[in-house]
Amino acid sequence: MAQSDTVVRILDTAEALFAEKGFAETSLRVITSRAKVNLAAVNYHFGSKKALIQAVFARYLDPFCEEFNKELASLEKKSEVTLEELLEVLARCTVSVPATKGSLSVFMRLLGLAYTQAQGHMRRYLQEHYGQTFLRFTNLLKLSSADLPDAERFWRIHFMLGAVVFTMSSLDALRDIALSDYNEKTRIADLVARLLPVVTAAMQAPVPEQPELVH
Amino acid sequence: MAQSDTVVRILDTAEALFAEKGFAETSLRVITSRAKVNLAAVNYHFGSKKALIQAVFARYLDPFCEEFNKELASLEKKSEVTLEELLEVLARCTVSVPATKGSLSVFMRLLGLAYTQAQGHMRRYLQEHYGQTFLRFTNLLKLSSADLPDAERFWRIHFMLGAVVFTMSSLDALRDIALSDYNEKTRIADLVARLLPVVTAAMQAPVPEQPELVH
């Protein structure tokens, strides 16, 4: 068939390789040969390597955002939203959505890479396409932690984002250690259960003295 | 002079460029030309690009570990160590040591990159050269949080490591946002002041029900 599964095979292979080695370290030749697809297929179907990277992200983030936006909408209707509620919704969407199609740890590792590596175009892409959903989330977060100064909340969001992304992105290695050192087989659900009280406590930690503002 | 400053100039330039663009994205030609040094100098003085990357880290981490080990030694003599004490020592060493020679944010970004990017040789190098100091730290951490189950502490260490590394690795971008959105010029010292209570609270968060162990 002409309309074959070439696109999907490229996406699957690229996703796995990107997560394993990073973007710059993964060449189109490795992707296409492992996907059993011609080298030119990437440029034909996606246009460029950059566009392929973005497509890999979109395949995860689009369904996630759709689901998450629904949940946010129902939360926005409520008169009051607790921090625990909001975080629980976030955790549930994160776990449920990509579970239907792939490994969560792969996606998390990709997200971590996107933030640190390739500082340019990926950040811009994520901001442009998913910034609105993120803003919606932070608005609710503001309601559920009204006593926190805005700047303090801003930083804590990123602290916690780091905790999640970093842990998830080296999940396999950490899981191995947890198994051998503590005899614990950690499922994603267990990790989320561990993260929730930590993140909640972190967000509610006492506020230190403020740094001076720009006059 | 034969013993010129070539090595230092390479290290300075490589450090800045690695932090800015990542390891794979920074070529030896860019480094050497900006450092006003011959292309072959890197391979002559360091042996390879990998060795150069490791040398960049060693220049930061060696003095840090020396200082940190001293502090750890005096803590180990005490009969009791609180979590706040231990974290404060860690923060102080982190801030003070590299401040003598370069930007802390550069170093932190490098550390973040090392963990996410180039998963292979850098992780191994860090483990081999600085794993013992890390172990010493975690042993003290265990004493200062004795009520925490070992597995729980293990995961929380990595949550907090992620919070620090991730934030630091995208520090410049976050700092720009903090400045434009909250009119705050965040110095590294401010960030550390923000991190300390958050990390402390996170480590002391209530422990959720345990996941089942491998029989």
Place this chain on the structure above:
DNA sequence: TAATGTTTGAAACACCTGTTTAACTTGGAG
């Protein structure tokens, strides 16, 4: 001063990169 070992310099090496080209195959509509 002469010999020595270290450091630099320009060029080449072999290889890998993303992208483009143009010929070729193929599935489905008229």
Place this chain on the structure above:
DNA sequence: CTCCAAGTTAAACAGGTGTTTCAAACATTA
């Protein structure tokens, strides 16, 4: 059956990569 657009293929392109070579320049020792 014909035709056309969509998809695939192998080859080439232009440029960048880390590394090596070997002669020249240099500082330091005898």
